[in-house]
Amino acid sequence: MKSYNVCLKDTVKKFTKRLFYALFDSEQEEAYGEYLEKTFLKITSKLDIDNGKAIWESFKSELPEIRKILDLDAIAFENNDPASHCLDEIYMAYPGFHAISIYRLSHALYKRDVYILPRMMSEYIHGITGIDIHPGATIGESFYIDHGTGIVIGESSIIKSNVKIYQGVTLGGIQVSKDLASTKRHPTIDDNVTIYANATILGGDIVIGKDSIIGANVWITQSVPENSLVTYQTEIKIRPKKNGIR
Amino acid sequence: MKSYNVCLKDTVKKFTKRLFYALFDSEQEEAYGEYLEKTFLKITSKLDIDNGKAIWESFKSELPEIRKILDLDAIAFENNDPASHCLDEIYMAYPGFHAISIYRLSHALYKRDVYILPRMMSEYIHGITGIDIHPGATIGESFYIDHGTGIVIGESSIIKSNVKIYQGVTLGGIQVSKDLASTKRHPTIDDNVTIYANATILGGDIVIGKDSIIGANVWITQSVPENSLVTYQTEIKIRPKKNGIR
Amino acid sequence: MKSYNVCLKDTVKKFTKRLFYALFDSEQEEAYGEYLEKTFLKITSKLDIDNGKAIWESFKSELPEIRKILDLDAIAFENNDPASHCLDEIYMAYPGFHAISIYRLSHALYKRDVYILPRMMSEYIHGITGIDIHPGATIGESFYIDHGTGIVIGESSIIKSNVKIYQGVTLGGIQVSKDLASTKRHPTIDDNVTIYANATILGGDIVIGKDSIIGANVWITQSVPENSLVTYQTEIKIRPKKNGIR
Numbered sequence: 001m002k003s004y005n006v007c008l009k010d011t012v013k014k015f016t017k018r019l020f021y022a023l024f025d026s027e028q029e030e031a032y033g034e035y036l037e038k039t040f041l042k043i044t045s046k047l048d049i050d051n052g053k054a055i056w057e058s059f060k061s062e063l064p065e066i067r068k069i070l071d072l073d074a075i076a077f078e079n080n081d082p083a084s085h086c087l088d089e090i091y092m093a094y095p096g097f098h099a100i101s102i103y104r105l106s107h108a109l110y111k112r113d114v115y116i117l118p119r120m121m122s123e124y125i126h127g128i129t130g131i132d133i134h135p136g137a138t139i140g141e142s143f144y145i146d147h148g149t150g151i152v153i154g155e156s157s158i159i160k161s162n163v164k165i166y167q168g169v170t171l172g173g174i175q176v177s178k179d180l181a182s183t184k185r186h187p188t189i190d191d192n193v194t195i196y197a198n199a200t201i202l203g204g205d206i207v208i209g210k211d212s213i214i215g216a217n218v219w220i221t222q223s224v225p226e227n228s229l230v231t232y233q234t235e236i237k238i239r240p241k242k243n244g245i246r
Numbered sequence: 247m248k249s250y251n252v253c254l255k256d257t258v259k260k261f262t263k264r265l266f267y268a269l270f271d272s273e274q275e276e277a278y279g280e281y282l283e284k285t286f287l288k289i290t291s292k293l294d295i296d297n298g299k300a301i302w303e304s305f306k307s308e309l310p311e312i313r314k315i316l317d318l319d320a321i322a323f324e325n326n327d328p329a330s331h332c333l334d335e336i337y338m339a340y341p342g343f344h345a346i347s348i349y350r351l352s353h354a355l356y357k358r359d360v361y362i363l364p365r366m367m368s369e370y371i372h373g374i375t376g377i378d379i380h381p382g383a384t385i386g387e388s389f390y391i392d393h394g395t396g397i398v399i400g401e402s403s404i405i406k407s408n409v410k411i412y413q414g415v416t417l418g419g420i421q422v423s424k425d426l427a428s429t430k431r432h433p434t435i436d437d438n439v440t441i442y443a444n445a446t447i448l449g450g451d452i453v454i455g456k457d458s459i460i461g462a463n464v465w466i467t468q469s470v471p472e473n474s475l476v477t478y479q480t481e482i483k484i485r486p487k488k489n490g491i492r
Numbered sequence: 493m494k495s496y497n498v499c500l501k502d503t504v505k506k507f508t509k510r511l512f513y514a515l516f517d518s519e520q521e522e523a524y525g526e527y528l529e530k531t532f533l534k535i536t537s538k539l540d541i542d543n544g545k546a547i548w549e550s551f552k553s554e555l556p557e558i559r560k561i562l563d564l565d566a567i568a569f570e571n572n573d574p575a576s577h578c579l580d581e582i583y584m585a586y587p588g589f590h591a592i593s594i595y596r597l598s599h600a601l602y603k604r605d606v607y608i609l610p611r612m613m614s615e616y617i618h619g620i621t622g623i624d625i626h627p628g629a630t631i632g633e634s635f636y637i638d639h640g641t642g643i644v645i646g647e648s649s650i651i652k653s654n655v656k657i658y659q660g661v662t663l664g665g666i667q668v669s670k671d672l673a674s675t676k677r678h679p680t681i682d683d684n685v686t687i688y689a690n691a692t693i694l695g696g697d698i699v700i701g702k703d704s705i706i707g708a709n710v711w712i713t714q715s716v717p718e719n720s721l722v723t724y725q726t727e728i729k730i731r732p733k734k735n736g737i738r
Contacts, residue, residue, distance in 0.1 A: 001518075001556075001559060001563070003516065003517045003518045003519065004516045004517060004580060004583040004584065005517065005580075005584065006512065006513050006516045006517050006520075006583055006584060007513045007517060007520055008584065009584065010509075017256075020252065021252050021253045024249065024250045024252045025249045025250060025251065025252055025253060026247075026249045027249065028252075028253055064247075067247060071247070082419070082426060082427040082431065083380065083400070083401050083427065085361055085362075086362075088250060088251075088362065089361075089362055089365060091250040091252055092250065092251065092252060092254065092255065092362055092365075092366055093362060093365040093366045093368075093369045094369070095369055095372060095373065115577055115581075116577075116578075116580065116581055116584055116585060119581060119584075119585040120584055120585045122585075123585045123586070123587055126587060126641075127587065127620040127621065128373040129373065130376050130395070130396070130622050130641045130642075132639050132641065134575065147378050147398050149372075149376045149378065149395065149396045149398075149622070149641065149642075150376075150395075150396050150414075150622070150641045150642050150659065150660060152639050152641075152659060154575070155575050167396065167398060167416070168396060168414070168642075168660070170659070170689060172689075173574070180574060181574040181575065185574065185575075197416060197418075197446065198444070198446075198690070200689065200690075200708060200709075211733070212733065213733055216446060216465065217446075217463075217465065217709075218726070218728050219708065219709065219726045219728070220728065224730055225730075227732060227733050228730050228731065228732065228733060229729075229730075229731055229732070229733040229734070230728055230729065230730050231728065231729050232726060232727070232728050232729075233727060233729065234463075234464070234465045234478055235478070235479060236464050236465070236466065236476055236477065236478050237475075237476065237477050237478075237479065238470055238471075238474050238475075238476050239474065239475055240473060240474065240475070241457070241458065241459055241473050241474060241475040242475070263502075266498065267498050267499045270495065270496045270498045271495045271496060271497065271498055271499060272493075272495045273495065274498075274499055310493075313493060317493070328665070328672060328673040328677065329626065329646070329647050329673065329677075331607055331608075332608075334496060334497075334608065335607075335608050335611060337496040337498055338496065338497065338498060338500065338501065338608055338611075338612055339608060339611040339612045339614075339615045340615070341615055341618060341619065374619040375619065376622050376641070376642070393624050393644050395618075395622045395624065395641065395642045395644075396622075396641075396642050396660075413642065413644060413662070414642060414660070443662060443664075443692065444690070444692075462692060462711065463692075463709075463711065480710070480711045480724060481724070481725060482710050482711070482712065482722055482723065482724050483721075483722065483723050483724075483725065484716055484717075484720050484721075484722050485720065485721055486719060486720065486721070487703070487704065487705055487719050487720060487721040488721070
């Protein structure tokens, strides 16, 4: 039976954790800079990726830019969440921020045509946060995710700036056959859109126009003009309880 | 660029794990008592919290009381879940019980005006269980959570005794501006209420009356009198399949 | 106060991880074979399970068969997901495959009347993936799970071959009293059924007939004939935005 390098999961986990620490803490960066490079080269070599050294240098040179964009994300979190007490809390204890951080790092590798490593990084953070952002997604500035468990953002999604997304939201595909894998399968979300909990938006040709609000639990497979409010009328019955719910 | 103490995540993770072990296993308590105190003081010092020693002593003196309340929670689990085989299984393998344990510990610190540390503890267990209980929530005795993935319980929620909550339930806020952060933003759930999977209850002035049952997928932004049954009529169509789901 | 062996969680976590690695990587199998046996015996001894050695030998002899079935699952993943780039990626970075692997291993122990250990294994992988498959469930060949966060598959569920399940799907029970714990409480899903995101199917006497498609968000407490399409008509309102969503 074929052997798979599954224990690389552990290596990628430690690498991704250290990379996150180094990005936000200069002491960690100094202490683990060498480890990060060595481990990156080890991983790329195990994954038969040529040119690991050049990819690392190029990736490393983008880190300060990634850090700047993440600082903007953190400010968006601070502004949007009434429960946040200070900016430090965002960096230390917000799973949405953690997930966006690893997404921005994995996306930088994905753009350099590295594939399995960023997917392993995205699954590492999916495992911790329940937030599943494919490294191929394109996400603009000041992105805010609240709570986050259950969020799915597909590979060819495009999210512009100042977008807010709540737990359980799916930006997904209508099931397509394998030969359509390289087409745009996931929606586009324009500037300043808010998508409330458990809304599902499906399809590669769908555009949610800017400044729109998508209500909770809404199921959308059509485009929405800018400045729309999309809601989902639930009719609930409140009555005296007798026996059970069936 | 500013450095953040992000690698404290690791320290808090180990601390919280050891604290949970010590709470339920006297051998662990003996073996790690000193470690727990030392690590608590290290964390509070890194977070610029004054008075770490006094907070630790006071927190430590509450642990036997927390343990007693958790033993009541465990009994509620054993009574409510037909799949549980014995009480040991609750302590060893129930994510809902694990999440409630860390919530009760983090809440004890939150009450002592420690803030970022309990939030990091709640994110540690959110990461493991998918259950996001803010340390500020107020939760009564004999609380039962089944499965749990996707549950969100906001900071100012009040949950009384004998409440049962299933996976995906949100006790959340209607979005408010930052200056309303200190008002009650999340609902109150009275005694003996059951809330089935994926129900969403939003708003700080909402009260779910005692002995009520909230059906799955219900979306509520109004109060409900005691002894109510709230359901959500889904109309499904069953028909012979032709092609696809769109 | 009674002590519980809660720190066994850590031992089971390492054991389960190493078992997964050994199953797919012959080098790991060689390096950790002895560790796996020793740790299994330690765990079963702590859990007061008689006959640990005989259970281990019998379990070990089933591993090549489990590996073969998992290789079929991996092929189902590769065929079903347009986003997958190669078979390696399934083994390295798919949480659904990871969860099915640990399920098949835990189920083999459950069949041998070991109970708490497989439940701890299932909670270990539930913690990583958000996918909660009870070790008692019966699942056929070529099972496919996409994304997976929030999936719940109850103890007495029966899933036949070539079934596909998306994130947030529940195969659950109608609440029953504790004395009905040993009856079939969860549904049966026949061959070639697809169940889209967040659908909920409840009840032990429910059968979803073969070749059926269950649409997203559908809530089912009745059986469905084979070759059905079950959908859930959501009516959304799209209108110009004024103020807020209430």
